[in-house]
Amino acid sequence: MSDPLILVVYSREHCHLCHDMIAALKELQAGLSFRLEIVDVDGNADLKSRYGERVPVLVAGGQEICHYHLDPVALARIFPQIAG
Numbered sequence: 001m002s003d004p005l006i007l008v009v010y011s012r013e014h015c016h017l018c019h020d021m022i023a024a025l026k027e028l029q030a031g032l033s034f035r036l037e038i039v040d041v042d043g044n045a046d047l048k049s050r051y052g053e054r055v056p057v058l059v060a061g062g063q064e065i066c067h068y069h070l071d072p073v074a075l076a077r078i079f080p081q082i083a084g
Contacts (some may be wrong), residue, residue: 006061025058
C-alpha cells in the first residue's frame with residue numbers, strides 16, 4: 001500500500017483565510033486519503049520572505065495547487081474522485 005499524498009498548507013496564525021482552507025481540507029480528509037501538514041511561514045524567515053502576505057498556499061509534491069482560497073477545480077486534478 002502506498003503512502004498517502006501529503007498536502008502542505010503554508011499559513012500564519014492570525015489569518016482567517018488560512019483557517020478556512022485548513023478547515024475545508026480537514027473536512028475532505030474524511031473521504032480522501034491524504035496527510036495534511038500545516039507550516040507557519042512566520043516561523044521561518046525564508047518562507048516568510050517567499051510567501052509574504054500570499055497565504056494560505058496549498059502545495060502537493062512541491063507544486064503549488066492554489067492560494068488564498070481552496071480551488072475545487074485544482075484539487076480535482078489531484079483527486080479525480082471529487083470532480084463532479
